[in-house]
Amino acid sequence: MTKKTNEYIVLLCSVLFSLGLASNVFAVDVNKVVAVCANCHxxxxxxxxxxxxxxxxxxxxxxxxxxKAYKNKERVCPDTVYRSGNLKGNTTSMCLVLDNVNYEDIPKVAEYFSQQKFVRSKQIFDPELAKKGKDLHDDLCESCHTASGTVAGDDAGMTGGQWMFYLREAFDEFLADMRPIPKKMKDRFKILSKDDINALINYYGSIQ
Ligand code: HEC
Ligand code: HEC
Structure with missing residues (x-):
């Protein structure tokens, strides 16, 4: 081997070594990211x-x-505060939270939460409204939100057992076009009255 080839190999090795180091240094610690999320979720x-x-x-x-919708500011992100942890009481938003998560790490964080259990909320609902909401859901929503909105694989969120307070906010955001909404769902939303929405929310709250 010539001296030049030797130098080349040494250079190549050091480049590969530092690339390896760099990827270790920057590899995300998913546990650290999800610990931030846990302060609120x-x-x-x-x-x-x-x-x-x-x-x-x-x-x-x-x-x-x-x-991604938060990171790209396609979904509205109202101000919110840390509920616990050392930043407790500090104001932030889902967009600001996602500023600190790289695109390539999003699937890893998603994977972590997808492997956890969906623990349905225990909340007070109006049984009469819930009955009316069930009929509306079966007619208009069940095709995409199957089994009363309890199937993760629908990729449509879980409406059954979700917090009613949050669902109210979700309806408001969809109706005001502040959050991307599937076209077919938008068509269904157009025909809902305020009372219908209230009934649907009570139905989802009744799934416990
Ligand atoms: C400071 C509190 C806070 C932190 C920290 C936080 N979230 Fe949120 N998150 C919220 C609130 C409040 C909402 C609902 C309102 C909104 O859209 O901003 C939300 C909404 C969401 C939604 C939309 C859920 C749905 O049903 O549409 C996802 C997904 C989400 N957060 C993921 C995360 C992940 C992942 C992390 C950590 C990287 C995180 N959040 C950190 C408060 C927080
Ligand atoms: C054509 C399929 C389709 C129909 C019909 C449909 N949805 Fe959806 N829905 C979706 C999808 C897909 C999403 C997820 C959108 C996203 O990624 O933010 C969703 C999301 C939602 C969410 C937000 C869930 C969350 O966790 O943030 C609510 C609430 C909701 N739908 C309610 C309804 C109601 C009520 C009806 C009936 C009136 C309905 N949808 C009909 C497909 C549908």
Whole structure:
């Protein structure tokens, strides 16, 4: 081997070595990221706070899409505060939270939450309204939100057992075009009255 080839090999090795080091240094610690999420969404995404959605047990597809929607500012992200942890009381938003998560790490974080259990919320609902809501759901929503909105694989979020307070916010955001909405769902939403929406929310709250 010539001296030049030797130098080349040494250079190549050092480049490969530093690339290896760099990827180790920057490899995301998913546990650290999800610990931030847990300050609001609870352990494993099983939120016990009615103003924060339960995300444990949602599908990878739904979680990735919505995280990207926040990161790209396609989904509105109202100000919110850390519920616990050392930043407790500090204001942030889902968009700001996602500023600190790289695109390539989004699927890993989504994967983590998808493997957790969706723990349905225990909440007070109006049984009469829930009955009316069930009929509306069966007619207009069940085709995409199957088994009363409890199947993660629908990639449509889990409406059955989700916090009613949060669902109200979701309806408001969809109706005001502040959040991407599937075209067919939008068509269904157009024919809903305020009372219908209230009935649907009570129905989803009754799934416990
Ligand atoms: C400071 C509190 C807070 C933190 C930290 C936080 N979230 Fe959220 N998250 C919320 C609130 C409140 C909402 C609902 C309102 C909204 O859209 O901003 C939400 C909404 C979401 C949604 C949409 C759920 C749905 O049903 O559509 C996803 C997905 C989500 N968060 C994932 C995460 C992930 C992943 C992390 C950690 C990287 C995280 N959040 C950190 C408060 C928080
Ligand atoms: C054509 C299929 C389709 C129909 C019909 C449909 N949806 Fe959806 N829905 C979706 C999809 C897909 C999403 C996920 C959108 C996203 O990624 O943010 C969704 C999301 C939602 C969410 C937000 C869930 C969350 O966790 O943030 C609510 C609430 C909802 N739908 C309610 C309804 C109701 C009520 C009806 C009936 C009036 C209905 N949908 C009909 C496909 C549908």
């Amino acid at each position: 609870g352990i494993g995404g099983a939120s016990t706070d009615q103003t924060v959605p339960i995300i444990g047990g949602y599908s990878v597809e739904f979680l990735s899409n919505n995280m």
